Amino acid sequence: MDIRQLHYFVEVARQKSFTKAAQALHVSQPSISKMLKALEEELGVILLDRTERKMELTDAGELVYDHATKVLQLMDSMSSSIAEMRNVQRGRVKMGMMPTVGSFLLPNAIALFKKQYPGIEIEMKEYSAKPLEYQVEQGKIDVxxxxxxxxxxxxxxxPLVSxxxxxxxxxxxxxxxxxxxxLDALKEEAFILFTEEYAIHDVVKQACMRSGFEPRVAYMSSLxxxxxxxxxxxxxxxxxPRSIVRxxxxxxxxxxxxxxxxxxxQYALIYRKEGYLSHAVRAFIAFIDKQLSP
Incomplete structure (x- = not known):
């Protein structure tokens, strides 16, 4: 079944005339007649009662008309929705962020983004660094x-601000x-580190190792x-990080x-190299990059 068959049929039913339908659709009357005949043959029913001067829908025609108008409305709605997405008028961004980091960097930028793109929903969740990377890699979050x-x-x-x-x-x-x-003057100190799922754990340990010592860990915490x-x-x-002290x-x-x-x-937004990015996500990344670039 061709969507054009439904379109032509609905227009004929509305106009109650092949001639008027052809004019409204900017096609020839024989094209409409051929399309409707093919539709009737495919369905195995008569859709239009052509025996009287005034064209009427048959019982089967009424049923098909009801369904056809719904299908065409859904098609129009889908086309409009896709156009809105392409023009970044609507969409959704699923974002993960490290605890505290997001609250330090994002509130003002997201408020400005929502003013420019009010139809885009932003869904945010907190993860420590390694689980966050896993969520992005698996496509469970966009960025x-x-x-x-x-x-x-x-x-x-x-890369964003640092x-x-x-x-x-x-x-x-x-x-x-x-x-x-x-840093090497701290080699005798007891360190309180963040737990291993946090990026700062590795950053601190590696910095200490480059300065010639392994930090002596007294406690580890995720808070x-x-x-x-x-x-x-x-x-x-x-x-x-300096911002955390404040x-x-x-x-x-x-x-x-x-x-x-x-x-x-160094803060950064990350996304999958091979993953699909919606128009909304691409707009979000470009906006945050502009607001928080180095």
Whole structure:
């Protein structure tokens, strides 16, 4: 069954005339007659009663007309929806982000995005770095907000703003009187690290190893606030992104810059190299890149 058959049939039924239907559709009357005859033969019923001067639908014609109008409405709706998607008037973005990082970077950018694209829904979930990469790789989310480096054989990364890692110590610590310190001067310290599923765990360990020592781990946690409290109660020191220190807002903590080496904490959006990106997702990535590019 050809969709044009339904289109022609519905127009003839509305106009109650082959001539008027042909004029409305800008096709020849023989073309319409041929198309409707083929439709009747395919269905095995008579759709139009042509015996009277005034054309009428048969019982079968009424049934087909009801269904045909619904089909054509659905087709029109589908075409309109696809056009809206292509023009980025509607769509959905499924996004994953690392805890705290998203709340630090995204609220203002997303508010601006929603003003420009009010018809696009944004669905956000929190994951630590490694589960987030898995979710993106499996196609369960469209895009992830994480930190570099990532596996570039699997992901395309869009670098965003960066910051440095700083040391946080308690107020009575020997570093509390200093503004900066070399990383290798911390080799005797007890470190409070984030758990292994967090990107910062590997970043800190690798930075320490490059400075000639393996950090002595006193505790590990998955909670930013808890790490801050553990440092404040003299359980050790920690290295955290500078923005996190402001969020901890603990008067018992002192921040010390790492003078050498500077440890970059580079934020990025990632998505699958081989995955399909909808028009909405592409618009979102381009917008966030523009708002938060280095």
């Amino acid at each position: 992830g907000l994480t930190v570099l480096p990532v596996d570039t054989s699997k992901f395309t990364a869009v 910051e440095d890692l700083v040391a946080i110590v308690y107020q009575e610590h020997w570093l509390a009187s200093k503004d900066e310190v070399r 930013w606030d808890f790490v801050g409290e553990m440092v404040a109660t003299q359980q050790g020191i920690s290295l955290v 969020r901890l807002n603990n008067s018992n903590l002192h921040t010390v810059n790492i003078s050498s080496p500077v440890i970059d904490w």
